[in-house]
Amino acid sequence: MHHALWQSVLGEIELSVSHATFTTWFKNTELVDQNESGVVIAVPNIFAKKQFEIKFNDQIKGVLAKNGVTPKQITYTIITNGKKTRVSRETTPSSILADDLLPTSLHTGSTSTRNTQTAQVGGLNPRYTFDNFIVGSSNDLAYTASQAIAANPGVKYNPLYLYGGVGLGKTHLMQAIGNEIVKNQPDTRVVYISSETFVNEFLDHIRFKKKGFSDKYRNVDVLIVDDMQFIAGKEKTQEEFFHTFNHLHQNNKQIIISSDKPPKSIPTLTERLRSRFEMGMTIDVQMPDFETRCAILKAKASLSGVELGQETVEYLANNIKTNVRELEGALNQLLAYAEMRGISPDISTAEGLLGNVRHSRPQHITSKQIIERTAKHFQLQVDEVCGSKRDKHIVVPRQIAMYLLRSELHLSFPKIAGELGRKDHTTAIHSVEKIEKAIKLDFLIREQVASIREKLYA
Amino acid sequence: MELTVTQENLARALTAVGRVASTKTQLPILSNILLRTDKNRLLIAATNLEIATTQYIGAKVVKPGAITIPARLVSEFISNLPSGSVDLKVTNDNLHIKSGNYSSIINGVIADDFPELPTINESSSIRYSVKTEDFKQAVSQTIITASNDSTRPVLTGVYWHSHEGQLVLAATDGYRLSERQLVATTSEVSAIIPTQTLQEVMRTITDDGEEVDILFDETQVRFRINEAEIISRLIDGNFPDYRQLIPKKSDTSITIAKPEFVRIVKIAGLFARESGGSINLTADEDNKNLSIHSIASQLGENTSEATVVVKGSGQITLNSRYLTEALSVIEGDEIEFSFSGKISPCIIKSTDKNTNYYHIIMPLKS
Numbered sequence: 001m002h003h004a005l006w007q008s009v010l011g012e013i014e015l016s017v018s019h020a021t022f023t024t025w026f027k028n029t030e031l032v033d034q035n036e037s038g039v040v041i042a043v044p045n046i047f048a049k050k051q052f053e054i055k056f057n058d059q060i061k062g063v064l065a066k067n068g069v070t071p072k073q074i075t076y077t078i079i080t081n082g083k084k085t086r087v088s089r090e091t092t093p094s095s096i097l098a099d100d101l102l103p104t105s106l107h108t109g110s111t112s113t114r115n116t117q118t119a120q121v122g123g124l125n126p127r128y129t130f131d132n133f134i135v136g137s138s139n140d141l142a143y144t145a146s147q148a149i150a151a152n153p154g155v156k157y158n159p160l161y162l163y164g165g166v167g168l169g170k171t172h173l174m175q176a177i178g179n180e181i182v183k184n185q186p187d188t189r190v191v192y193i194s195s196e197t198f199v200n201e202f203l204d205h206i207r208f209k210k211k212g213f214s215d216k217y218r219n220v221d222v223l224i225v226d227d228m229q230f231i232a233g234k235e236k237t238q239e240e241f242f243h244t245f246n247h248l249h250q251n252n253k254q255i256i257i258s259s260d261k262p263p264k265s266i267p268t269l270t271e272r273l274r275s276r277f278e279m280g281m282t283i284d285v286q287m288p289d290f291e292t293r294c295a296i297l298k299a300k301a302s303l304s305g306v307e308l309g310q311e312t313v314e315y316l317a318n319n320i321k322t323n324v325r326e327l328e329g330a331l332n333q334l335l336a337y338a339e340m341r342g343i344s345p346d347i348s349t350a351e352g353l354l355g356n357v358r359h360s361r362p363q364h365i366t367s368k369q370i371i372e373r374t375a376k377h378f379q380l381q382v383d384e385v386c387g388s389k390r391d392k393h394i395v396v397p398r399q400i401a402m403y404l405l406r407s408e409l410h411l412s413f414p415k416i417a418g419e420l421g422r423k424d425h426t427t428a429i430h431s432v433e434k435i436e437k438a439i440k441l442d443f444l445i446r447e448q449v450a451s452i453r454e455k456l457y458a
Numbered sequence: 459m460e461l462t463v464t465q466e467n468l469a470r471a472l473t474a475v476g477r478v479a480s481t482k483t484q485l486p487i488l489s490n491i492l493l494r495t496d497k498n499r500l501l502i503a504a505t506n507l508e509i510a511t512t513q514y515i516g517a518k519v520v521k522p523g524a525i526t527i528p529a530r531l532v533s534e535f536i537s538n539l540p541s542g543s544v545d546l547k548v549t550n551d552n553l554h555i556k557s558g559n560y561s562s563i564i565n566g567v568i569a570d571d572f573p574e575l576p577t578i579n580e581s582s583s584i585r586y587s588v589k590t591e592d593f594k595q596a597v598s599q600t601i602i603t604a605s606n607d608s609t610r611p612v613l614t615g616v617y618w619h620s621h622e623g624q625l626v627l628a629a630t631d632g633y634r635l636s637e638r639q640l641v642a643t644t645s646e647v648s649a650i651i652p653t654q655t656l657q658e659v660m661r662t663i664t665d666d667g668e669e670v671d672i673l674f675d676e677t678q679v680r681f682r683i684n685e686a687e688i689i690s691r692l693i694d695g696n697f698p699d700y701r702q703l704i705p706k707k708s709d710t711s712i713t714i715a716k717p718e719f720v721r722i723v724k725i726a727g728l729f730a731r732e733s734g735g736s737i738n739l740t741a742d743e744d745n746k747n748l749s750i751h752s753i754a755s756q757l758g759e760n761t762s763e764a765t766v767v768v769k770g771s772g773q774i775t776l777n778s779r780y781l782t783e784a785l786s787v788i789e790g791d792e793i794e795f796s797f798s799g800k801i802s803p804c805i806i807k808s809t810d811k812n813t814n815y816y817h818i819i820m821p822l823k824s
Contacts, residue, residue, distance in 0.1 A: 024485045024507070045691050046678045047507045050574040078677050 006031035006041075009063045016059070025051055030079075038073035039064070049076045123192035123224075124182065128175035134299055136292025139169060142283045146173045149254060150180035153188070153222050157281035159245075159255035163262050164285035165450070167323030170258040173285070174224045177256060181222055191217065192224040195231045195241075202237045214240070218247045221254070228259040228277075233268040242273055249276075262443060284443060293317035293327060300331055311347045365456055367405055367419045374401040377452050386421040400449060402428050403435035408456070459493070459523025459548040463500055463515055465541045465557060471502045471513035472533035474662055474686065478511045479504035479529035485573075487526060491533075492572045493546070493553070494524035500546075503575055504529060509655050510575050511662070514685040524569035527553050532564055576678060576689050583675040584645045586625060590663055590683070593670045596627050596638045597656050599787040599815055604653045605631035612695040615650040618674075619697070628700060634780050635700055635803075636787075639814035649674050650697055655681075655690035662686050704818065705803060708796035710741050710772030712748055713809060714764060716793050720785050722762035726750040727778030729760040735777040736822050743768045752778070774800055775822045781806075784817040797821070 009031070014022050025048055033040035041060070043049050052060070053076055060074060130150070135143045148156050160177075162170045178190045198217075205213035217223055223244075231237055248255055262284065263269060263277040288296065294317045301308045316334070320327045337353050338345035375385045378397040385398050398420060405416045406428075413425040413432075422428065438445040472491065481489045483506065492503045500517040503510060525548045535555070536544065544557040553564045588596075597616070605613035616629045625643040629636055659681045663670065671682040681688045726737040729752040737752040748766045753759040774797045785793065790808030797804035800821055807816040 020484045020486065024483075045507070046576040046689075047505065047510070047573055047691070050576045054574045 002031045002034060005034070005064075005067060005069065008067055009060065012063045012066070013056075013059065025056070032077070032079070034069070034071070036072075038071040038075060039069065040075050040077055042079035043076050045078060049078055052076045124178045124190060125175055126179055128172045129179055130176045132299070132303075133169065133172055133176055134288075134292060134296045136288050136295065138286035138288045138292060139173075142169075142173055142285045145281055145283055146177050147180075149256070150177045150184070153177075153181055153254035154252040158249065158252070159257055159277060159280040161263065161277050161280060161282040162256070162258045162285055163260060163282070165260060165287070165323060167325030168285045168287065169324060170285050171226055174226060174256050174258055178222060178224055181254075188221045189219065190222040190224070191220045192226070193217075194226045195228050198225065198241065199231060199234055199237050202240055206236075214243070217244045220248070222256070223248055223253065224256045226258050228257045229261060229266055231269075232266045235270070238270050238273055242270070242276070245273070245276055255280075265447075286446075287321065288324060290317055293321070293324075296324060296327060297331055300328055301335070304335055306335055306345060309346055312345060312350050315347050315350050365408065367409060367411065370404045370408060370456065371401050371419065373452050373456055374404065377448065377455070386419075388421070396445075399431035399435050400445070400452070402431040403449070404452065404456075406432045408453070459495060459525060459546070460519075460521040461495060461500060461547075462518040462520075462543050462545050465536065465539050465544050467515040468500075468502075468544055469533070469537040469539070471515050472529075472536055475502050475504045475511050475513055476529040476533040477661065478506055478509055478658065480506040481530075483507075487567055487571050488573070489529055490526035490567060490572065491529045492524065492526050492569060492575075494569060495519050495522040505573055505575065507573065508652065509658060509688060509690045511658060512575060512687040512689075523548055525551070525553050525566045526569050526572050527564050527566040535562060535564075578673050578675055578678060578680045578689065580673065583673045583680075584647055585674075586641060586643070586672045587669045588641055588672060590668045590670055592640060594660060594663060595789070596640045596815075597660060599638050599817075600627045600629045600636045601653055601656055602629075602783050602787060603631055603634045603636040603817070604629040606653075607631070611693050612650055612697055615652045615693045616656060617648075617650050617697040619648045620646050628697070630698070630700055633777075633820050634784070635703065635818040636784075637700075637816055647674055648697075649679060650693035650695065651679055652690060652693055655679070655688065658690075659683070659688055662688060703803060704816075705796075705798060705805060707798070708770075708802075708805065709798040710768070710770040710774075711794065711796040712741050712769075713767040714748060714793050714795065716785060716788070716791050718764050719793050719795070720782070722748075722750050722764055723778055723781050723785065725762050726752040726760055727782060728752075729754045729757065730778050732756065734822070735779045736775055737778045737781075738773065738775045740773045741766075741768045741771055743771045772797060772799065774804055776804065776819055777822055780819045784819060788815065788817065789813070 006029075010026055010029075013026060017026075028044040029048070029052075030042045031039060032042045041052065043052055057074060061071075064071060064074075130143075130147060133143065142162055145157050145160060149158075149160055162173060164170055175192065178192050181188050182190055201213060201216075225241075231241060245255060257277060259266065262282060263274045266274070269277075294313050297313045297316055298308065301313075312334075316327065316330055320330050334345050334350050334353055338349055343349055371385060372382055374397050375382045378393070380394060380397055384394050385401060387394075402416050402420060405411050405419060406413075411419070413428040416428040416432075417423065417425045420428075435445065435449070439449060475491055479489050479491055483489065485507075488504075488506060490504075492501070494501045494503075495517070496514065498517060498519055499514045500519075501512060501514055503512040505511070532553075532555075539557050539560055542558055544555060547554045547556075548566070551566050551568055553566050555562050555564065600616050604616055608614060610632075613629075613631055616627050618625065618627055620626070620643045623642055623644070624639040625641050625647060627638045627640055659670070662681075663683055668683055673680040673682070677692055679690055679692055681690075723737070727735060730737045732754050733752070737750055740749045740751070741747075742749070746765055746768055747763055748768065749761055749763040751759070751761045784806050788806065788808050790810040790813065792809040793806060794809045795804065795806050801823075803818045803820050805816055805818055807813055
């Protein structure tokens with residue numbers, strides 16, 4: 001109400017004074033009160049107050065009158081940052097300064113440009129907590145490690161390196177660590193950034209010769225860097241990050257890094273950074289299994305106040321396997337759709353609706369395609385894969401092909417054996433079991449299987 | 459407007475005021491100086507909307523009036539004139555300046571466009587009169603530890619506040635801290651004055667022996683020195699509770715002659731340039747010895763020693779620049795330097811019992 005009135009007053013005044021005058025005096029003003037005795041206008045400082053009282057008073061009165069307000073009197077009061085100004089007698093909690101005067105923060109010996117207050121919650125989203133993270137066999141190691149770190153930052157597992165595909169909860173976990181630490185020890189300076197931010201700030205630092213960059217991230221207690229893969233190939237930034245990393249690590253500050261690949265698989269990461277990333281704890285966050293997906297769906301649904309039937313949950317969990325974000329998307333779509341139509345979000349609604357979200361196992365994939373894709377991925381001929389050679393570089397792709405035939409098309413073992421020119425179905429059983437096991441243990445195999453699968457459905 | 463003033467007065471006032479007129483502003487008129495008659499005086503003022511400074515000089519006023527003119531041009535022109543009387547006359551928006559054989563016309567802007575100068579309500583404000591000498595000393599002792607990190611505005615000023623019956627000045631940048639008691643007070647004051655304002659006041663003070671009249675209200679402060687006046691906004695926010703950081707007792711205490719201390723710290727500092735000024739001080743009670751050690755890996759190293767009175771042996775690593783700066787503002791010939799171990803702050807003050815100043819520096823992590 002007040003705001004709208006003041007906006008129309010400002011709109012009119014802007015037309016009648018010069019742009020410089022308007023931005024100098026009228027910016028940061030607000031109409032804060034309007035009653036019987038008059039109106040109160042907030043101005044940012046003493047200079048503005050004086051200026052309004054003497055120079056702009058009549059003008060404002062006139063414009064207010066045009067807007068149907070004829071106050072008896074206009075008073076101007078100084079307000080900064082939405083608070084009435086008063087250098088208050090009571091002082092802030094000791095922590096800010098005491099923290100500042102910590103000897104460890106002194107190492108540079110020069111004045112630095114850091115902002116403790118904002119850094120304390122730098123980049124953290126309070127929505128991500130451990131409480132609302134759903135743990136399953138695919139991510140329990142990452143979860144346990146994260147909790148250990150949150151309890152004792154900088155002591156165990158430093159650095160923590162989380163990797164895995166998109167939408168599997170890496171960011172959630174890292175943010176949860178940050179939030180937990182801030183909750184337990186509000187004085188801790190936690191900074192969450194994406195490596196892209198780091199790169200951009202570093203470029204700015206070079207381009208505009210801004211000072212204080214090197215200090216900015218060296219004065220934190222917990223540094224969380226998301227999507228580390230984007231730093232790959234940027235030599236100078238890597239070097240800067242390397243120094244920041246060393247500085248923090250030496251001072252026992254916690255570092256948490258996430259990426260879509262393990263350090264080894266980021267091609268252009270310099271050797272010294274790679275070895276450093278690997279010196280702490282490297283954990284991969286995997287695709288949640290069926291049960292975890294169900295648990296996630298139930299938890300999300302109950303957050304929205306909806307109880308989903310077991311059937312519906314299983315239907316969704318079965319159809320969306322690739323990532324949690326998509327899973328949430330499908331659920332939200334279902335809930336919104338049901339609410340708008342006034343129907344219950346049951347399995348038939350889900351079936352009708354998710355035709356366009358379902359990704360898994362479209363009918364058009366054939367066993368031939370799977371074998372071809374697999375062969376292509378390993379740069380082999382289809383003949384070789386289906387042939388009788390038992391060289392290691394052919395055997396593994398052959399087994400992967402069998403595994404995919406089983407997992408994607410649910411073919412019977414004799415059929416699988418037949419597709420690959422084998423007579424004995426036990427070979428197929430052995431191969432599928434072997435790959436299933438290997439996927440759990442060997443990152444390389446898992447990557448390869450995932451990548452072939454991705455290409456199949458692309 | 460038509461009047462006559464002396465070149466000396468006008469040049470001095472214009473230089474003093476001109477520093478505040480800024481060219482880096484959205485509002486072009488702020489790079490101008492306001493000239494306005496005030497009974498039989500000439501008011502000369504400038505503002506950057508944080509500080510407003512005003513000087514009054516005596517004038518023979520023929521016709522009252524006002525004008526604003528570009529600060530740099532007019533002050534440079536006037537200060538190059540020979541001494542003598544200067545005639546000022548406004549026609550339209552131009553200022554005609556005539557002095558002996560020199561005359562010029564400067565294009566001005568009408569005074570109505572100049573921001574109103576803030577005023578302070580004297581009756582509702584808290585007032586102090588401080589001897590110029592004390593004022594200068596207190597400000598220069600504290601201002602050096604104020605921060606210039608604009609992300610923490612409250613630390614970019616000097617905190618003037620009442621504490622146990624004294625008006626106390628304190629400033630910190632998070633690495634060091636200084637506190638000085640200025641005068642006795644019965645009123646409650648709590649104000650953070652921007653360092654730029656205090657620097658401006660320091661420059662405005664000319665001769666010793668005058669008094670500085672200080673007036674605080676809720677949001678602004680005014681300094682008046684004779685005919686000059688500086689009004690400034692205060693920094694909004696709460697100054698941290700620094701008192702709890704002051705060590706109550708110390709394990710090691712050294713008493714040393716100031717000139718000697720200054721010398722060995724400076725010498726050690728020469729070898730500490732590449733290590734961020736880091737110098738290592740070791741006090742040895744048994745040998746009554748203070749030794750300062752610094753290493754420059756490329757250049758060499760230094761050990762300087764002094765015979766001192768030591769109570770309790772100990773070691774501490776400090777930034778030599780901070781220590782040198784602290785010593786440069788502490789009065790007296792003898793320094794008491796005390797600390798407790800390598801991680802607690804050290805206190806530096808004069809051994810003079812009447813001392814009302816101390817300086818704290820955080821050690822470097824070695």
